[in-house]
Amino acid sequence: MATMAETSTTAPAVHDISARAAEIADDFALLTDWEDRFAFLMEAGAEMQPLEPGERIGDNKVRGCASQVWLVSGISDSPHGKVLRLRGESDALLVTGLVALVVRLFDGQKPEAVLAFDARQFFDRLGLRGALTPQRSNGLSAMLERVRADCAAHGNN
């Protein structure tokens, strides 16, 4: 996925969050059944750069997930000011796919822009909260809460 490679090497991204959301929604619009959607997510998950073993630690673990999820996030300096840097993975591939979408949305974006974006509504619109079980949705919710908390903590500093 060209956009993902682009955003993971250059920060901040050329596109803002809503442009990235529109790209993802366009990709999803082409997928007609659940098998294609699952395959897309698993593909996106498999393409993620794996975390280092030292990053799969308790501090990076996201609570509330049925499977194990680790998010490595932080606020970094960039030519455009402070931006969120975000990587992550799960031992389950479908969840790693969800992590990939969250990364694709938010990595390299300004914390205030992340806080202003309604991610829940976005994932609802993709049909992902419905296609995944409540437990899994909770995992997504926990991930989004973690990202928002990191961005909010930055604002308070």
Added chain:
Amino acid sequence: MIPAFDPHALRDEFPILSEQINGHRLIYFDNAASAQKPRVVLEAMEQLASHGYANVHRGLHVLANRATEAFEGARASVARFVNAPEAAEVIFTRGTTEAMNLLAYGLASSIQSGDEILLTEMEHHSNIVPWHFLRERRGAKLVWAPVNAQGGLDLEATLALIGPRTRVAAITQMSNVLGAVPDLPRLADAVHGFGGILVVDGAQGAVHFPTDVQALGCDAYALTGHKLYGPTGIGALWAKRDLLERLDPFNGGGEMIEIVTRDRVTYAGLPHRFEAGTPAILEAVGLGAALDWLMSQDRAAIELHEKALHDRAVAGLKAIGASLYGESPDKGAVLAFNIPGLHAHDVAQILDQSGIAIRAGHHCAQVLMAALGVSATARASFALYNTMEEVETFLAATERAQARFARVRPQQAGAHA
């Protein structure tokens, strides 16, 4: 006499089994987590709520008497179900978890530092954590009996761990992951030989095997309603009268007392001593109805039917190279597995799209997961209403999932921790 058990004849009694899930008819293989309820259970609760409901034991009016009779009738059903010598030895609890907590709490004051509590590696957390409390608070030592290579209890090693410091052995009747069925009469003799007691977690075993606590030789036995085709929030502890009379009361409150003054309290007799507060009246009656219903079925034929489903699923999963956890002889009808190249959670999510409900995770058995060297497994668990056609559909969906989605990620192949 029907020669073989026919699940199709029973399915109509379970309204939920005709649900459509993701455009498919539900195939429910998550029975070890919680089983579905037959209409007779739902109707028993509705009947009581509509025509006989009031608080129990303390009224002098018609409804109070109806409710009390129904509630005590349910206790008698539990007693018959486990062949308890007397119904007063049956304590209603919220489930197996509360039963184990009641026992551990009640025993705490008699546990000295260094006293041993024998557990097996395959116990559910509900039969581990209450005993950890005694380790933390009383200095008890937890002794762990090992699982053998077949996924059964290593009986010889377990017997060798039982000794003069063994105060309690708390052992499952049937593992919720491995399906293993320990030799409880043998273990009871060994524990009793040293003056200890055998506590049995019957959460799974009660569902699949006719249970006689006197034949098992145990001192206490816990079961839960919702796995036995009954309601949630209700279960039972059976224990020998002399053991119950030695236990400190668990919860204090109404119903469990005899006299309360400013300076002292005296406690009610059995079973009320352990049933503080208003019990789950409707649920208890629902449980009684579930057990009466189950006792009216041919349970030997059901056991054979569930075994046939299990054995077919084992053969089908082996054919696609799945790892299976637990292949001990005479095991119960749960099947823990992993598909190469797919995480257990992914397997569960994929099957859900075809309306097939299975479980994935550590199954509240993290000690066992560590012993097996996995972080998670998928689990299919069978009930009397499941059919061979459902097993075939499950196997076909699993095979398709593997063909379509399995991929090897070098650091995460399978589900190894």
